[in-house]
Amino acid sequence: MSSTESTNLPSQSSPRQRLSRQARHRQLLDVSWRLIRDEGTEALTLGRLAEQSGVTKPVVYDHFGTRPGLLAALFMEFDARQTAIMDAALERAAHSLIDVAKTIASSYVDCVLTQGREIPGIIAALKGSPELEKIKHDFEAIFIEKCRGLLDAFSGVEGVSSAGLWGMLGAAEGLSNAAVGGDITPLQAKNELYEIIISMVQRSA
Template identity: 35%
Template sequence: MPTPTRRLPKQDRREQLLDTALEVVRARGADELTLLTLAEAAGVSRPIVYDHFGTRPGLLLALYRRLAERHRAETARALAGAPPAPEAIAEVMSAAYFACATDMPEFTAISAALKGNLEMETRQRDLLDEYTELMAAALSPHSALDLDALRLRCVGVLGAADAIAAELNSGRITESAAVAALADLIAGGLVPGR
C-alpha cells in the first residue's frame, strides 16, 4: 500500500507524476512504465494516476509532449540569440537539438513506445509539425526556397537528426561530430537544386 502523500494542486501533482515517470523510464526503460508502476513509484493511489493520464498511451504521450515542448523551447531560446547568418543559425539549431538529445535520452524510448498506436502517432506528428514550423521560420529569411519546400527539407533534416542522435546516444560518434553533421545538412538544405 502506497504511503500517503500530501495533497497537491492538480497541476502540481501532474508535474510530480511526470517527473516520477521520467525517473522510472531512466531507471527501468519505457517498457516498465505503466500506470501501476508510476503509482507505486510516486507513492500515490492508482486512481490518482488514472485521473491524470487515463491510459498508458496517455501517460507516454504526456511525457513525450513535455519533452518535445522543452526541446522546442530550448531551441527557440538558442535561436533568439543566434547571429543572423544561415551557418550560425544552422549551428545553433544543431547544437540545441543534440544538447536536448543527450540531456533527454528517454525521449527516444518514449517515442518508440508510442509507435503503432494511430492516435498517439497523430499527436506525435502534430508536435513534430510544430518543431518543423520553428525551424522553417528561423531559416526562411536565408533561403530562396518557397515555404512548403523549406518545411519538407526541415522534415528530412529532423529524420536525419534522429538517426544521428541514435549514433550519438550509442556512443558511436561524439557530440561535436553530430552537431557538425546536422549543421551541414541544415545549411546545405537552404539552397534550391541541392
C-alpha cells in the same frame, strides 16, 4: 525541468503526501521520467507509476487516463522543453545562415542528450499507437514550419523544400539517438546535422 531534477522516489513505507493537483501532476511526470531512465519505457505502466509515486491507481488514471495518455504527456513536455531551448538560443544567435543552422543543430541534439535514454524509448512507443503517432506527427509538423520560417530567408524564392525539411528532421532524430547511444559523439551529431541543414538551404537557393 529535466529528468535529473526529479523528486526522490518514496519508499513504500513513506506516508502519502497531500499535494495540489498541479504539484501531484509534476511529481507523476518526474517519477515517470526516472522510471524510464532506470528501467526502460516498457516498465512504465500506470500501476507501476502509482506504486512508485506513493499514490493509488485512480489518482494516476485521473491525471492521464491511459498509458498512451501518459506517454503523450511526456512527449509534449519534451517538445516544450526543446522549443524553449531553441528559442533561447535563437535570441542569442546572430541572424546569419551559419548561426541559425548551428543553433537548430545544437539545440536539437542538446535537448535529446539532456533527456538521455528516455526520449528514444518514448519515441519508439509513440510509433506503436495511431493516437500517439498522430500526436508525434503534429508536433513534428510544427517544428518543420518553425525551421522553414527560420531558413526561408536564406533560400531561393520558393523557399526550403518540404522534402528537405522532413529529411533534416529524420537526420536530427537519428543523429541524436546515435549520440545518446554512444555510437557517435555529441559534437559529431551536431556537426553532421549542421552540414545537412546548410546543404539543404544551399540547394534551394
